[in-house]
Amino acid sequence: MCLAVPGRIARIVDQQGLRMGDVDFGGVIRRVCLAYVPEAVEGDYAVVHAGFAISIVDEQAAARTIELVRQMDGKEEESDE
Amino acid sequence: MKFVDEFRNVGAARALLDRIRATVTKSWTIMEVCGGQTHTILRYGIDELLPPAVTLVHGPGCPVCVTPIEMIDLAIGLAQRPGVILCSFGDMLRVPGSRSDLFDARAAGADVRVVYSPLDAVDLARRETAREVVFFAVGFETTAPTTAMAIAHASDLGLSNFSVIAAHVRVPPAIEAILAAPDNRVQGFLAAGHVCTVMGIGEYRPIVEKFGVPIVVTGFEPIDLLDGIAMCVAQLEAGRAELENQYARSVRPEGNRAAQALMAAIFTPVDRRWRGLEALPKSALAISDRYAAYDAIRKFNLTSARVAEPLECRAGEVLRGLLKPPQCPAFGRNCTPDHPLGAPMVSSEGACAAYFRAGRVAEATEAE
Numbered sequence: 355m356c357l358a359v360p361g362r363i364a365r366i367v368d369q370q371g372l373r374m375g376d377v378d379f380g381g382v383i384r385r386v387c388l389a390y391v392p393e394a395v396e397g398d399y400a401v402v403h404a405g406f407a408i409s410i411v412d413e414q415a416a417a418r419t420i421e422l423v424r425q426m427d428g429k430e431e432e433s434d435e
Numbered sequence: 436m437k438f439v440d441e442f443r444n445v446g447a448a449r450a451l452l453d454r455i456r457a458t459v460t461k462s463w464t465i466m467e468v469c470g471g472q473t474h475t476i477l478r479y480g481i482d483e484l485l486p487p488a489v490t491l492v493h494g495p496g497c498p499v500c501v502t503p504i505e506m507i508d509l510a511i512g513l514a515q516r517p518g519v520i521l522c523s524f525g526d527m528l529r530v531p532g533s534r535s536d537l538f539d540a541r542a543a544g545a546d547v548r549v550v551y552s553p554l555d556a557v558d559l560a561r562r563e564t565a566r567e568v569v570f571f572a573v574g575f576e577t578t579a580p581t582t583a584m585a586i587a588h589a590s591d592l593g594l595s596n597f598s599v600i601a602a603h604v605r606v607p608p609a610i611e612a613i614l615a616a617p618d619n620r621v622q623g624f625l626a627a628g629h630v631c632t633v634m635g636i637g638e639y640r641p642i643v644e645k646f647g648v649p650i651v652v653t654g655f656e657p658i659d660l661l662d663g664i665a666m667c668v669a670q671l672e673a674g675r676a677e678l679e680n681q682y683a684r685s686v687r688p689e690g691n692r693a694a695q696a697l698m699a700a701i702f703t704p705v706d707r708r709w710r711g712l713e714a715l716p717k718s719a720l721a722i723s724d725r726y727a728a729y730d731a732i733r734k735f736n737l738t739s740a741r742v743a744e745p746l747e748c749r750a751g752e753v754l755r756g757l758l759k760p761p762q763c764p765a766f767g768r769n770c771t772p773d774h775p776l777g778a779p780m781v782s783s784e785g786a787c788a789a790y791f792r793a794g795r796v797a798e799a800t801e802a803e
Contacts, residue, residue: 356471356496356577356629356784357655358685360438372554372588380436387554389584390694399438401632401685404524404574404581405552408691409632411438415683420441423658427450 358403360411363388363396377402438684442656451661452484455668462488463671464620465664466613466756468606469575469627470497470784471655477793479657481664489668492620492756493789495609496627498573499526499782500754501709502602505739507532510571510600513735514545520563522556523571525549526782531775533742553585553599560589560597569731571600577629579603579720580694583701586722586729598731601722604707606630607638608718613755614646621756623667625653625660628682633698635690640678647676654682701726710744710778711751750777753786760787760795767796 361377366388368374377386377400384405388394391407400407441447467473473493476482482491495501511532514521521537528537528547541547546566550556553570560568572582582599589597606627613619626639631652639650649670653663663681670677680686700723707719722730731737744751747765752758760766760779770776772788779785790796 356469356498356575356627358577358629358632360436362437370588371591372584387552387581387584390580390691392693401629403577403629405554406581406584408577408580408629408694409685409687412684412687416438416441419658419662419681419684420447423444423447423450423662426454427446 356403358401358408360399360401363394363398363400363407366394366396375407377407439656442654442658444658447658448661451658451665455489455661455665456486458665458668458672459486459488460672462490463622463668464490464492465623465625465667466492466494466621467625467653467660468494468496468610469630470500470782470786470789471629472496472625472627472653472660473786474784474789475655475657475660477789477795480793481657481660485664489664493753493786494613494756495709495712495754496575496606497754497779497782497784497786498575498578498602498604499530500750500778500785501604501711502530502573502778503708503710504533504742504744506600506602507536508742509737509739511535511537511540513569513600513731513737514540514547518566520546520548520559520566520568521571522548522550522559522568524573526784527571527573529775529781530778531781553581554588557585557589557592557594557597560594561592564596566596568597569600570597571602573602575604575606575627575630576634576698577627577632579698579702580633580691583697586701586726587697589729590726595728598729598734599722600731601702601720603702603720604709605704605718605720607642608715609709609712610642612712612715614642614648616755618757621648623649623671624651625663625667626650628652628654628659628686631682631686631690633691633694636678636680636686636688643676643678649676650678652678652680652682652686654685708741711754745776748777750779750787753779760790763787767791
């Protein structure tokens with residue numbers, strides 16, 4: 355029931371006074387309610403549950419998790435820093 | 436898909452498993468709260484890849500599973516009334532009530548429909564003005580805001596033929612009940628990432644402090660779960676008990692304020708009996724007096740008496756993490772997804788269904 359899937363907000367629209375959007379889940383487009391993510395802009399990735407975006411994916415946080423695991427694997431790339 | 440595939444990477448999984456193996460020196464029992472997490476664990480065989488010292492037990496985080504039988508009976512009764520369209524999420528239709536399920540009611544002529552979003556039910560009420568549209572709302576704090584928005588939207592549209600049977604429940608009282616039980620063996624928790632996406636993480640800090648157990652807010656992909664388990668094991672081995680957030684890409688510490696605000700307006704916390712866990716204080720969300728017109732229980736004067744659980748089904752012990760599904764004598768024999776005795780075998784989040792679908796039926800018979 356708490357399943358939620360990330361998808362890309364392709365288009366934001368107003369529908370009967372509700373902020374809605376077309377969200378692209380790897381090629382499948384669904385109409386989703388965006389009322390709970392007022393900060394969302396087109397191109398953002400939203401976490402969608404039961405037809406509602408409940409958060410916008412923090413892309414830096416996602417990259418940090420992946421990077422931490424990669425370092426664990428001993429495969430970290432040389433950085434330019 | 437972006438933000439999915441990266442979190443199913445085999446090399447990353449191997450690295451996390453190595454980290455867990457290198458950290459573990461003692462036996463630990465960790466509970467993943469959410470049924471969605473249970474399904475990922477079983478689907479990828481994560482429980483079998485972990486070192487034997489780390490035991491995962493499955494929590495009560497399957498809202499369909501913890502909905503009391505009498506509430507399902509109530510929905511079935513309402514669906515059978517002339518002029519009513521009863522809508523719910525697909526999982527709810529196959530959950531056995533005391534005598535039948537909602538699919539049986541539909542086969543017998545009731546108008547029972549599956550919706551993807553509660554807003555679909557509002558849309559249906561807008562189109563079917565001569566009918567009463569009732570949404571049977573189940574789910575944890577992840578789902579409650581979607582029902583809240585449906586009620587607010589119906590109110591904005593001035594709809595008088597839309598109402599809700601609210602069976603929403605809250606996670607923290609269940610975690611407290613499990614930890615306070617004398618037979619508890621859970622030493623650390625993976626909290627449900629999407630519940631915390633809505634509610635934030637603050638509610639869990641008092642539980643960490645009161646019971647001295649680590650709680651790691653965790654996501655749903657295999658890498659998330661292994662990462663959450665690694666964080667939890669690291670705390671346990673170091674003798675720490677802290678609240679940590681593994682799922683930062685979706686969970687902000689304060690949660691989703693807009694969703695919390697509407698939930699607070701529409702719902703009020705009430706005590707509720709859970710299947711398998713008895714009555715838990717402030718564990719459910721009932722519709723507030725201000726929105727009583729949208730409360731199907733009050734609108735249709737519905738009453739229910741407590742119904743006894745079927746003796747053969749040991750869902751209560753499964754939901755408390757005391758029994759693994761294959762240890763139930765009925766599992767895979769007279770209880771299967773096609774002929775379920777209890778809700779955990781029905782729901783896409785139920786622990787029994789997770790084991791059955793992962794092909795873990797053989798281990799039940801081999802164990803004999």
